[in-house]
Amino acid sequence: MEFSNLQSLYRQVIMDHYKNPRNKGIDKNNTEYHTVHLKNPTCGDDVTVAVKISNGVVEDIRHEGIGCSICCSSASVMSETLIEKSVEEANILTNNFYEIVKGEAPNEDLDMGDAISYAGVASFPARIKCATIPWKAFETAVLEINSQK
Amino acid sequence: MSSLQTVRDDFKILNETMNGKPLVYLDSSATSLKPNSVVEAIEFYNTKKTANVHRGVYKLGNEATELYEGSRHTVAKFINAKSSNEIVFTKGCTEALNLVAMSLGHSIIEEGDEIITSELEHHSSFLPWQWIANHQKAKLVFVPLTEDGRITVENFKSVLSERTKVVALTYVSNVMGYITPIKEIIKLAHSVGALVSVDAAQASPHIKIDVQNLDCDFLSFTGHKMLGPTGIGVLYGKYSLLEKMEPISFGGEMIDLVDLNGSTFKNPPYKFEAGTPVIGSAIGLKAAIDYINKIGFDAIQKHEIELREYAIDLLSKIEGVNIYNTVSDVGIINFNIEDVHPHDMASVYDNHGVCVRAGHHCTQLFMKWLKAPATLRASIYIYNTKEDIDALVAATISGKDIFLHGIF
Numbered sequence: 193m194e195f196s197n198l199q200s201l202y203r204q205v206i207m208d209h210y211k212n213p214r215n216k217g218i219d220k221n222n223t224e225y226h227t228v229h230l231k232n233p234t235c236g237d238d239v240t241v242a243v244k245i246s247n248g249v250v251e252d253i254r255h256e257g258i259g260c261s262i263c264c265s266s267a268s269v270m271s272e273t274l275i276e277k278s279v280e281e282a283n284i285l286t287n288n289f290y291e292i293v294k295g296e297a298p299n300e301d302l303d304m305g306d307a308i309s310y311a312g313v314a315s316f317p318a319r320i321k322c323a324t325i326p327w328k329a330f331e332t333a334v335l336e337i338n339s340q341k
Numbered sequence: 342m343s344s345l346q347t348v349r350d351d352f353k354i355l356n357e358t359m360n361g362k363p364l365v366y367l368d369s370s371a372t373s374l375k376p377n378s379v380v381e382a383i384e385f386y387n388t389k390k391t392a393n394v395h396r397g398v399y400k401l402g403n404e405a406t407e408l409y410e411g412s413r414h415t416v417a418k419f420i421n422a423k424s425s426n427e428i429v430f431t432k433g434c435t436e437a438l439n440l441v442a443m444s445l446g447h448s449i450i451e452e453g454d455e456i457i458t459s460e461l462e463h464h465s466s467f468l469p470w471q472w473i474a475n476h477q478k479a480k481l482v483f484v485p486l487t488e489d490g491r492i493t494v495e496n497f498k499s500v501l502s503e504r505t506k507v508v509a510l511t512y513v514s515n516v517m518g519y520i521t522p523i524k525e526i527i528k529l530a531h532s533v534g535a536l537v538s539v540d541a542a543q544a545s546p547h548i549k550i551d552v553q554n555l556d557c558d559f560l561s562f563t564g565h566k567m568l569g570p571t572g573i574g575v576l577y578g579k580y581s582l583l584e585k586m587e588p589i590s591f592g593g594e595m596i597d598l599v600d601l602n603g604s605t606f607k608n609p610p611y612k613f614e615a616g617t618p619v620i621g622s623a624i625g626l627k628a629a630i631d632y633i634n635k636i637g638f639d640a641i642q643k644h645e646i647e648l649r650e651y652a653i654d655l656l657s658k659i660e661g662v663n664i665y666n667t668v669s670d671v672g673i674i675n676f677n678i679e680d681v682h683p684h685d686m687a688s689v690y691d692n693h694g695v696c697v698r699a700g701h702h703c704t705q706l707f708m709k710w711l712k713a714p715a716t717l718r719a720s721i722y723i724y725n726t727k728e729d730i731d732a733l734v735a736a737t738i739s740g741k742d743i744f745l746h747g748i749f
């Protein structure tokens with residue numbers, strides 16, 4: 193069966209992450225995490241991502257926020273995909289994710305996990321931002337952590 | 342609806358498709374479609390009458406100027422202004438609303454003064470005054486809205502005081518489609534000596550505006566929401582006020598005498614129109630007004646209300662559809678689907694060829710008031726049909742199936 197555009201956008205994996213988000217909930221008092229809050233003012237997507245890095249490895253990512261299914265699920269998928277990766281690798285995966293949502297062929301050598309399911313976003317350019325916000329928040333967190341050192 | 346059956350032929354874009362589906366355009370409150378006559382008027386200027394205005398001594402320059410000034414005259418008549426000199430061309434409603442605040446704000450607002458506005462405002466209506474209030478240490482006062490989100494005369498009275506210097510309110514809400522009882526409000530505001538700036542961006546496409554009857558001091562609107570092109574807006578101001586106001590933009594066309602030690606400026610409206618204007622768009626706006634006049638506001642309103650009721654009737658039968666304004670005064674329907682984010686729904690509409698707006702509609706204050714981060718808005722205009730509404734309804738049902746039941 194051929195997927196319609198909508199079916200490729202709202203893949204089951206995506207809806208599953210939306211309904212059962214992994215790594216959700218941030219403990220604001222835990223100082224081991226660096227927190228970044230990003231918003232998409234045009235649609236109200238509002239995501240906070242908390243990142244814990246030690247010895248160059250992403251030890252943990254937590255997230256919370258409100259938004260559409262693409263944005264919220266993407267936060268969950270991002271956390272699953274990037275936890276336990278080296279910071280360097282996490283950045284490469286993040287950039288590969290941006291390529292995927294733009295409709296570019298993914299780098300097959302990379303372990304994208306469920307993030308590979310976001311290729312359908314490319315047919316809905318207005319939604320690319322929804323998908324990328326949590327990843328941008330992660331990127332920002334890494335930058336801020338590095339600049340604090 | 343019968344009387345408007347042929348208008349669709351005048352809008353070429355309605356032959357287009359979106360995502361392989363016939364185009365269903367239900368986002369006219371964001372910007373309306375443009376009839377062929379408007380497109381042709383702009384083309385006429387660009388292919389037959391191109392010249393700058395108020396400059397060329399040659400014939401073509403004069404003809405271009407006449408077209409441009411002819412548009413000003415048409416606008417003046419459209420809103421029943423006393424004179425064309427009360428019509429300032431701007432690049433849109435936003436610029437017009439800002440012009441009033443930036444030119445007047447610093448001279449008439451003092452510490453402790455009050456400016457009345459509302460949570461129903463478009464950002465462009467209240468942000469300039471919020472800015473002025475912050476700079477002048479004045480107070481921005483909000484008219485309490487009724488339970489269904491309306492501005493009423495009673496509630497306006499409750500915040501009006503001797504300290505009120507300016508009232509900045511919308512004529513028609515771009516989210517709820519409510520018509521503000523602006524005439525009574527203006528009368529009350531004048532009784533304490535306050536000036537009133539009316540945001541008529543959503544009024545000019547739908548209802549007859551009569552600035553003399555309203556007695557408003559300023560009234561702003563934009564061409565692209567009323568069948569005209571983008572890039573052209575209108576500030577109406579009472580001449581006596583425009584005369585006293587300072588220009589906020591300086592350059593060519595607005596000057597009288599320029600000297601090393603200082604310069605003098607033209608009379609209104611020209612002192613507010615620095616630089617080369619958007620000539621083609623101004624000419625297109627005239628064609629848009631001619632088109633609206635030909636149809637008439639009675640027919641426009643009848644058509645919109647008929648379709649709006651048809652839509653509300655069908656949408657409210659769908660379980661989980663929450664309509665925020667079942668009694669709006671124009672063809673604006675503001676709604677949400679329970680447990681489905683408006684942005685997710687918007688992609689379903691997109692896929693069905695249906696253009697609706699999803700977001701905060703440049704009214705974040707009102708979204709807070711509604712306690713909704715975002716909503717869906719379908720807005721109806723003269724070219725819409727029952728079939729368009731049927732497509733909206735079908736897409737709504739399909740979206741519910743997808744997000745609530747996983748059925749594609």
Ligand SMILES: Cc1ncc(COP(=O)(O)O)c(C=O)c1O
Nearest residue numbers: 433434435463465515542543563
């Ligand atoms: C009520 C209202 N006021 C002002 C504006 C601003 O108009 P423009 O963007 O053309 O300047 C809009 C348009 O979105 C509006 O709906």
